[in-house]
Amino acid sequence: MRERNAECHYHAGFRNHVSSEALPGALPQGQNSPQQCPYGLYAEQLSGSAFTAPRSHNLRSWLYRIRPSVVQGAYQPMEMPQVATAPLAERMPDPNPMRWDPIAFCAGDFLEGLITLAVNGDAQAQQGCATHLYAFSRGMQQRFFYNADGELLIVPQQGAIEVRSELGLLEVASGEIVVIPRGIKFQLNPLAGHAEGCRGYVAENYGAPLELPSLGPIGSNGLANPRDFLAPSARFEDEAGDFTLVAKFGGRFWRASLDHSPLDVVAWHGNYAPYKYDLATFNTINTVSFDHPDPSIFTVLTSPSDTAGVANLDFVIFPPRWMVAENTFRPPYFHRNLMSELMGLIHGEYDAKREGFRPGGASLHNAMTPHGPDAATFEAASQAELAPRYQSNTLAFMFESRYLFQPTPQALSSSARQRDYGSVWQGLASHFTPHTTPQFTP
Template sequence: MSELKDLQYLSGFGSEFESEDPRCPGALPQNQNTPQKCPYGLYAEQLSGTAFTAEREENRRTWFYRIRPSVCHRPYTPIPSGNFIPEWDKIKSTPNQLRWRPFDIPSVATDFVDGLNTVCGAGDPRTRHGCAVHVYACNASMTDKAFYNSDGDLLIVPQLGVLNVTTEYGKLIVKPNEICVIQQGMKFSVEVTGESRGYILEVFDGHFVLPNLGPIGANGLALPRHFLTPKAWFEDRQVPAGYRIVCKFQGHMFQAIQEHSPFDVPAWHGNYVPYKYDLSKFMVINSVSFDHCDPSIFTVLTCPSTKPGMAIADFVIFPPRWSVQEHTFRPPYYHRNCMSEFMGLIQGSYEAKEEGFLPGGASLHSIMTPHGPDAKCFNTASNAKLIPERIAEGTQSFMFETSLGLALTEWGYQTCQKVDPDYHKCWGGLKKNFQHDSPAA
């Protein structure tokens, strides 16, 4: 398909959208002169992403006009959850800095859902508070199978391979260096060609929104006009052998069988939609006169908590950019933080740790655990001339940052066998430079 032809600009979070497949002109009701029946004999169905009584500016819902209502399925039955499960208490937490080598691609045919593995997280989906970090690794398409998450939103970050995502709203093509957000309850299916791998941030509270810009003003960071949502597309397809609807409910996996495709929506309207964003369109703001700006200036999306200024989770990127600095330390400072920081690398070489931190791998610096540039980066940058410099060219790293204390799953810490035991050694070359009688200029 022609991608832009099948997408529309999101233009603003909470904006109202409407779309109908051109094969069914008039499928989207424009008036209520005949309220008893929808056009074409369709069923009206609402998907609510917030409480009915949420404030108008925060209320999220979409009306589907579909061939069959979603209720037409057999009862749900439990299925194995694999390693995609919020078990934070099986192993003892550690404050150590952690780094993972690139996660393995399966050697047998594995689709997107079966290739989901939980690395760490906090909270409880039953009480709708917390977040989780997952990785996916797959090499096969989902066939007559769809997935939805009852527990929260999924922010998907492809690192290897293109995801062809079919949703109830239409289709999205999501490439490395793009992200896709599938919100709570939205059904989707993923097709891949060859090997595919990436990262997922799941939030149990609320939804992702654009961060407030404050003194930055109207322009900067991620712009609403660069977010895209699908245009309506449907299939009226019977599946006598059974179409599988898989859901994650309270941290466990279930499956229901129905005899038709769930992507049977010729028209929809609302403001609760899946969307994608091209990270190369991020407007970087970064000029340093002294010290260093906090990494919050690189926030793409945030899921706020009930405490002002404190996020359940932020999605932050470190894109190619000009580094313009004057009277300051270079590289950025060493740091201890009241947040947990899970980093991943989509492509290229991360400038603060060029060796060992690889695309498809990850790192975790927990609350108040010190971290910062490795010894090589510090020594090189500390002696470099402070002139405008293009950094991170050809690179895209990111951070899932949360105010919650992330606990590791057994798979993330042990079973995956990707934890690098020598990570701490990258700071081993930081020697004592202190000269009591000769202060630095």
């Protein structure tokens, strides 16, 4: 295999217009598709939005590649029964709170280790999302993949991964995320030294591409900063052989044969590319007086819907942070919410659960399903001394959506499902004392 710029080189900034070339002079000057491209390359535009989308939301990159993407075999259907797409045949969302333990590693690659947990919306209507878990132990070797149904937000929990894409290489560790836009071809492998296995979470976003949330009264700084998002530099493979391109299209999986690596883009420019983000760079906003700001202050990325302020998909994190609120029950409060929440834990403990919520596991609370701290957390936090405390051993996140999540049949029947999850609240006894005088300091 002949590779150029095999090491990771990144461009900073969220959806900046990037120009990158692995060979000097490979980018045409002055026009996107000249009659003859440098080095005998082919020009190919990859559009992630409608041509007529507003300039601020128009996504496209020009790729200069050794062979155009049309050089491939015919697509044939393939079976991937463990991966589901919305809508499911029977739409029966469940109001019960649910929780799952981490799934076991499989001996296969990323695609074989991918299992759908829950879906909502409708992929072909470009609404909603799917949530998946992955646990795999080997690379994709001669296989490559692209998703025509939605962009992929990947959250590694254990083991670092490398994402070899058409536009370059990204190395992503636990505590970081990577977003692979709709249609971009890639290969996902364990990073060298992580052959013991890689595990994590995936949100497949059918709706509008993820973007940074508006800051409103927060001002111009805070939360995720654009400069901390990193896109890859151009890197190409010029290799002949027997390869397979797997596509997810219309809820089904398809495969086509290739006689060359599809990662043969020598240069590119545009704003439609994979990107990674280190969650440790998130500038957390929190109260310095009393009570809780709403958890929307922890939003890293959002996919807006056609209703202002109501997200198709939010990616929200609960990172290490100072807890200083006075006269306040500090863990997340008891809550019923219009949005549906699917939660994961990357490492440590989540401050609303004393036990049972394990790194690599997941929980689901659909719209208006009550949830909150378990009995042990409530009792401890109600009596705790309210000195300033740094919440250090934690990194949890939520995939939050306006649409109800429907767990897949395999998720409902999985041995990893904690069927006694609801019991964590059964110890919440009545403390009602109607004949005492309240002691409260405002």
